[in-house]
Amino acid sequence: MINKTEQEEREYLEIIKEKLLLAIRSVDQSVKQFSNELRINKEYIYENQSGMDEADMVAAGQSINRMAFTGESAVAKKRKLMKLGASPYFGRIDFINQKEERNPIYIGIYTFTDESQGQNLIYDWRAPVSSMFYDFELGEASYATPSGQVKGNIALKRQYKIREGIMEFTIENAVNIHDDVLQKELSKSADDKMKNIVATIQRDQNAVIRNETASVMVIQGVAGSGKTSIALHRIAFLLYRFRDSISAKDILIVSPNKVFSDYISNVLPELGEEHIPEMGMEELATEVLENKFPFQPFHQQVAQILERPDQAFIDRIKFKSSFEFLSQLNRYLIHVENNYFKATEIRVSGMVVPGPYIQERFRAWQRMPMLKRFHEVVKEVQQYVRNETQRKLNGNDKTKIWEAIPRMFTMSSVIDLYKNFYTWVGKPEMFKMSPNGQLEYADVFPLIYCKIRLEGAQTYDHVKHLLVDEMQDYTPVQYSVLSRLFICKKTILGDVKQAVNPYSASTMETIEQVFPQADIVKLLRSYRSTYEITHFALSILPNADLIAMERHGEAPTVKGFNSNTEETAFIREYISSFKSTGHRSLGIICKTLSQAKFVANHLVQGSFHLLTPDSTSFKEGVVVTTVHLAKGLEFDQVIVPFVSERNYQSMVDRSMLYIACTRAMHKLMLTHSEAPSKLLTV
Numbered sequence: 001m002i003n004k005t006e007q008e009e010r011e012y013l014e015i016i017k018e019k020l021l022l023a024i025r026s027v028d029q030s031v032k033q034f035s036n037e038l039r040i041n042k043e044y045i046y047e048n049q050s051g052m053d054e055a056d057m058v059a060a061g062q063s064i065n066r067m068a069f070t071g072e073s074a075v076a077k078k079r080k081l082m083k084l085g086a087s088p089y090f091g092r093i094d095f096i097n098q099k100e101e102r103n104p105i106y107i108g109i110y111t112f113t114d115e116s117q118g119q120n121l122i123y124d125w126r127a128p129v130s131s132m133f134y135d136f137e138l139g140e141a142s143y144a145t146p147s148g149q150v151k152g153n154i155a156l157k158r159q160y161k162i163r164e165g166i167m168e169f170t171i172e173n174a175v176n177i178h179d180d181v182l183q184k185e186l187s188k189s190a191d192d193k194m195k196n197i198v199a200t201i202q203r204d205q206n207a208v209i210r211n212e213t214a215s216v217m218v219i220q221g222v223a224g225s226g227k228t229s230i231a232l233h234r235i236a237f238l239l240y241r242f243r244d245s246i247s248a249k250d251i252l253i254v255s256p257n258k259v260f261s262d263y264i265s266n267v268l269p270e271l272g273e274e275h276i277p278e279m280g281m282e283e284l285a286t287e288v289l290e291n292k293f294p295f296q297p298f299h300q301q302v303a304q305i306l307e308r309p310d311q312a313f314i315d316r317i318k319f320k321s322s323f324e325f326l327s328q329l330n331r332y333l334i335h336v337e338n339n340y341f342k343a344t345e346i347r348v349s350g351m352v353v354p355g356p357y358i359q360e361r362f363r364a365w366q367r368m369p370m371l372k373r374f375h376e377v378v379k380e381v382q383q384y385v386r387n388e389t390q391r392k393l394n395g396n397d398k399t400k401i402w403e404a405i406p407r408m409f410t411m412s413s414v415i416d417l418y419k420n421f422y423t424w425v426g427k428p429e430m431f432k433m434s435p436n437g438q439l440e441y442a443d444v445f446p447l448i449y450c451k452i453r454l455e456g457a458q459t460y461d462h463v464k465h466l467l468v469d470e471m472q473d474y475t476p477v478q479y480s481v482l483s484r485l486f487i488c489k490k491t492i493l494g495d496v497k498q499a500v501n502p503y504s505a506s507t508m509e510t511i512e513q514v515f516p517q518a519d520i521v522k523l524l525r526s527y528r529s530t531y532e533i534t535h536f537a538l539s540i541l542p543n544a545d546l547i548a549m550e551r552h553g554e555a556p557t558v559k560g561f562n563s564n565t566e567e568t569a570f571i572r573e574y575i576s577s578f579k580s581t582g583h584r585s586l587g588i589i590c591k592t593l594s595q596a597k598f599v600a601n602h603l604v605q606g607s608f609h610l611l612t613p614d615s616t617s618f619k620e621g622v623v624v625t626t627v628h629l630a631k632g633l634e635f636d637q638v639i640v641p642f643v644s645e646r647n648y649q650s651m652v653d654r655s656m657l658y659i660a661c662t663r664a665m666h667k668l669m670l671t672h673s674e675a676p677s678k679l680l681t682v
């Protein structure tokens, strides 16, 4: 057996580092060579361009592009080698195959091959053989390859922590091998960017990451269960597994806001993949509506519910968030198809095209958006006339038909079509424009749905995989729109317990109803917070299925003060002492933006960051923000101010409080200066 002892492992590490160094030098050499050739080629073209014809120029341009591309790949390769140099591998399994051959398999973030010997020294964590590291302990094991299942035995399993080229520790063979390393990883300080978790992916998480077959994968995971991390690792896996057919630019992440996009932006580059395009739901809506309908953003809808709850507003949102609403909208659209296209006969070329024929042709194209059918019906009517008269149509006849068909349809504006739905359904009070002429957020996606059915919309055919985070915040109509715009595989994830607007939230049943073909996975183990914090959060919003991580820390505290000013003074003082706690991030998470601004106004300038809906990046240190914006993020420590009965009492507030508390990894404090919220004593 190679590298049996720790000493041998250390020596082996040095050998691998040396080989990596040589590989880096060799890439450097080729980068230098490419840039020289590129320069010479460019100079040649510059000096000889007068004598070159167009074909020469095109050929020269192509050759330069090829060289630049090869040069870029060399630079990317160097970047990966440098990363490997700092931490070449994190795991090893010795696999004894059925021919009784023992192969040590070192697993790292990327593959590394000794090209002189054609030997794989490090296996990419995504390689089929590496899956055994996550799936099996010592003993019988197997892995899937395109040519079938390979069986054998794992004779040894080790984990390493190598940082900056130094072996910090190795852990051997324990049945719970992952637990020690996992505990160490989870005890670390929070980062301003989400980290990769390749070294400690858990078995159930691995199954989600490596699922290749699901056309729609729905991940329902409790707070801190690693959903977002896993979804990003899944993307990295799919990019590796299907590298011939999918690249980073073919994926789209629908993310809740810019701060969250920034927070998760490092994971894929760390895993050696390029940055993935991302888009917010609102950006998507603006694009599909071609900027024609100004609308209230989602965060304003949430703010309005929290700050000025108005029953009629809530009723409008609730009405538009159900599965039944989508069914009603569908019934209405069929009604429009059947009743708003009133075919009449057309007299042309001395003959009559009967109304019922035209009506029937319009209906026959039912899979097509209503306005798009005119073109087809016109063509068919023209053909009908040609067949009957046995001659070609003149320009006048054609124009007559072209003008007659669209006139038979009495609903040509999307907004009229949408507004008319409320009259048809007998609930005109359910549609209300904001006083400033904006659509309410709850109307945006139903309107898009109507647009798609009336006019059609450009589908996003270049997207080959769609990832949607925070699934609980989207309604059936939103999902229906997504399904029509993105005809590709999807990974949809979220936590139905973390809705920022429970009135428009989707339950698990709704999501299952919207995606009946989905593979549904439930992740129940929560990794982010200490056992004490998780149990505190569960006392606010119980979930019998949630399994808290056995990582212990300080019990959360609820502190009472005599006034808001005293409360914020405490926070101000706490910030000064926070710097000495050794932790890197402190989130002060308020229910509303105005409360966050109030806290910010009482803090020392420059010692914190205020995150607002306009912010675009997540920063380390002290962050003051709202629950809505903090969703998806995490902090070493969290303070939730103003947890008074007045501030936190409704169903929405319970959800908000739960989300705020579950952002804390190591320490949680809640403060109030009036009677404390009853939600805390449940």
Ligand SMILES: Nc1ncnc2c1ncn2[C@@H]1O[C@H](COP(=O)(O)OP(=O)(O)OP(=O)(O)O)[C@@H](O)[C@H]1O
Residues within 6 Å of the ligand: 182, 185, 186, 195, 197, 200, 201, 202, 205, 221, 222, 223, 224, 225, 226, 227, 228, 229, 230, 494, 495, 498, 527, 528, 631, 632, 633, 634, 662
């Ligand atoms: N297998 C793992 N190894 C190490 N860390 C993990 C693992 N799984 C999850 N974590 C950590 O748990 C924390 C929560 O992960 P993540 O943010 O992906 O969870 P989430 O389910 O999306 O959370 P939420 O819904 O509460 O925002 C992160 O710090 C992540 O690194």
